Amino acid sequence: xxxxxxxxxxxxxxxxxxxxxxxxxxxxxxxxxxxxxxxxxxxxxxxxxxxxxxxxxxxxxxxxxxxxxxxxxxxxxxxxxxxxxxxxxxxxxxxxxxxxxxxxxxxxxxx
Amino acid sequence: xxxxxxxxxxxxxxxxxxxxxxxxxxxxxxxxxxxxxxxxxxxxxxxxxxxxxxxxxxxxxxxxxxxxxxxxxxxxxxxxxxxxxxxxxxxxxxxxxxxxxxxxxxxxxxxxxxxx
Numbered sequence: 001x002x003x004x005x006x007x008x009x010x011x012x013x014x015x016x017x018x019x020x021x022x023x024x025x026x027x028x029x030x031x032x033x034x035x036x037x038x039x040x041x042x043x044x045x046x047x048x049x050x051x052x053x054x055x056x057x058x059x060x061x062x063x064x065x066x067x068x069x070x071x072x073x074x075x076x077x078x079x080x081x082x083x084x085x086x087x088x089x090x091x092x093x094x095x096x097x098x099x100x101x102x103x104x105x106x107x108x109x110x111x
Numbered sequence: 112x113x114x115x116x117x118x119x120x121x122x123x124x125x126x127x128x129x130x131x132x133x134x135x136x137x138x139x140x141x142x143x144x145x146x147x148x149x150x151x152x153x154x155x156x157x158x159x160x161x162x163x164x165x166x167x168x169x170x171x172x173x174x175x176x177x178x179x180x181x182x183x184x185x186x187x188x189x190x191x192x193x194x195x196x197x198x199x200x201x202x203x204x205x206x207x208x209x210x211x212x213x214x215x216x217x218x219x220x221x222x223x224x225x226x227x
Contacts, residue, residue: 102153
């Protein structure tokens with residue numbers, strides 16, 4: 001069965017610094033999507049970035065980028081130039097014909 | 112209205128009450144989902160509706176009853192709930208294409224449910 005593991009329940013980073021959130025997954029499928037979602041306190045969950053497994057190039061969205069290592073089944077999220085508004089719960093998710101979320105990493109931004 | 116909306120935002124109910132959660136999506140998507148999010152567990156997918164047909168029911172107790180009258184509306188009917196059912200209930204929608212792979216999900220703000 002597919003699983004998604006986020007090994008860091010909480011992390012802190014100084015404002016303007018760079019932080020990397022880790023995510024590993026397990027699957028025997030070759031075609032799937034990977035996502036990072038952000039859930040700010042008391043606000044809606046939104047998509048941060050998406051990666052299609054058949055694309056070798058790492059996805060990037062402004063200050064957010066991923067390091068997708070398909071063979072290692074690793075999908076980490078890098079946030080550059082951290083801002084106070086980046087403070088949130090971050091969920092890694094895997095999907096093929098089902099969708100599975102990790103337990104989340106709570107990110108604190110230190111001013 | 113834009114995106115995915117949910118009502119009510121907060122709900123307190125007794126174990127003998129019957130209530131319903133409502134979700135509406137304004138994105139033209141063809142699939143809708145109910146999730147349960149609690150402090151102890153990650154996001155748990157409860158139900159999936161694809162083109163108004165229920166395609167997934169992840170062993171959810173029968174005290175939760177979903178209804179999808181059309182592709183824009185989704186309900187979760189609640190009856191005789193237990194205190195452990197207290198959680199944030201999230202609705203989401205997405206556009207499902209031919210690859211049968213779950214695509215990006217758009218989430219509503221959630222309903223914070225407390226069962227006394």
